[in-house]
Amino acid sequence: MSDSKLRDELCRFGRSLFERGLTPGSSGNMSVMLDDGGWLVTPTNASLGFLDPDRITRLDAHGRVLSGDAPTKEVPLHAALYQTRSTARAVVHLHSTHSVALSMLPDVDPRAALPPITPYYLMRCGRTALIPYYRPGDPAVAKAIKRLGGLYSSVLLANHGPVVAGDTLEAAVFATEELEESARLYLLLRGLNPRYLSPDQERDLAKTFKLSFPDHSH
Template identity: 55%
Template sequence: MSERELRERMAQQGRSIYERGLTAGSSGNISVRLPDGVLVTPTNSCLGRLDPDEISRLDSVGNLLSGKPPSKESFLHLAYYNARSQEQAVVHLHSTWSVAVSCLADIDPANAIPPITAYFVMRVGKLPLVPYFPPGDEELADAVGRAAKSSRGALLANHGPVIGAIDLDQAVYAIEELEETAKLFLMLRGLPTRYLTDAQVADL
């Protein structure tokens, strides 16, 4: 896709994410990797009302080249890309069910959500829990970068999910699957639950 097409796709997907209640207000941010930088949603912008021309264009180290000032979490996206060269888009949301899971005290930090369905395993895989950092803390970038070396997604404690994929559509599908599985996980808490076995996960 051309840069123009990528900008329009970001606005389209942002609107879809917002209208379906996956993030609220000005929360959440999305990005797409370019050959020489990154497109990322601007700071304090609503994903439901993105103007393609105002999307921030950064160079490979985060300097603003055009558009509005970027999300204060743009460093998180850059750290993710540095850790995973094959991924071309990243979505970070404050989606309700995933944030709820990120606040639980007894989840496995190595894999916050167990393998409930095949589609979760295929689209998300293991989901490490990244320790809590306050918004805008650049130490979060280092933590996300470490998590991304072994997993395409991560859950930020008391904050929300972040995940990448080979293109923006796939990244959106992945975070949608993560959110639905977080909902299932919470619905099943306290009930006898049959998770996928290690052999079934390996087969997938």
Template identity: 65%
Template sequence: MSESRLREQICLFARSMFERGLTHGSSGNISAVLDDGGLLMTPTDASLGFLDPARLARFDAQGRFVDGDKPTKEAPLHKALYESRIGSGAVVHLHSTHAVAISMLPGLDPASVLPPLTPYYVMRVGDTALIPYHRPGDPAVADAIRGLAGRYASILLANHGPVVAGTSLTAAVNAIEELEETARLHLLLRHLDPRVLSADQVADLGRTFGTPSPSDARDPHQH
């Protein structure tokens, strides 16, 4: 995909998510990999509803900032996911309400925050890991992501929000939206003992669709 088209797509997806209330104010950030190995990233303190394609931050293939507005302070967590989740083409981070609410609940399993409520959660997201709270922009967030060693495409930052990597921008956006919808369903059904997908059903989805899961872990140093 050309750089100009990717810039436009980032802004279109960003505006769509903003207008549907998936993130608010100047929260949330998006990055995507260019054909030359460089990276486009949304700027710091920028509303996802009003981005200018020409002002997106650009990094070269060595990770050096080369052009555009100053990148989001969450750039290290994006880069940590690209380093550890080899083959990722985009990363999306939101402050979506229901996912943030889930991250504040007691007794969460940090290896699997949400149950397999629907096939599309399993197919598009897999398991979601939980990382303890760190202030936004803290390098410790990136270190915690690297500590997961590429086992998760979907990560929930406690009291902060979700971050998801995908093979493409479309895949990353679809996955983070599915994560938010699953978080909403989980809150709606939390005290109602809902029926979840069985281990056999989850395994069948994995065999059929090759869903992301911790078992897909790859050595982050192998390219």
């Protein structure tokens, strides 16, 4: 896809996420890889609902700004996923309410922040890692993501929000939405002893759709 079409895609998906309340104000950021190894990323302090395609930041393969406004301070966060997941071509980071709420619960397994709640959660998000709180823009966040070794495409930043990689921008957006809805379902069902997918059902999904899940056993 051309540079101009990718800029339009960032604006289109950003507006959709904003208008549905998935990332309020000027929160959240998105990026997409280019064929030359550089990438496009949303600017700092920019509302995803009102992006200007001509002001979206273009970075080279080394993270240097080539054009556009100053980039989001979360560039290291995006770079960490690109560097550790060979299939990542786009990254979405939001402050969506239910995912943030989930990241604040005291009993969340950092290797599997959500149980196997629905087949589409597993198909689009796999398992979700939870990493500890770091201030926004702290380089330590990128280091924490790198320590995951590229095993996770979806990660929750404690008290902050989700960051999700995909092989296309559309896939990353859809997976982020699936994570948010799964977190919402989990919070609605908390304390009600819900029925989750069994290990056999997980294995059937993995076999049928050629999925690979990180091991979260002790």
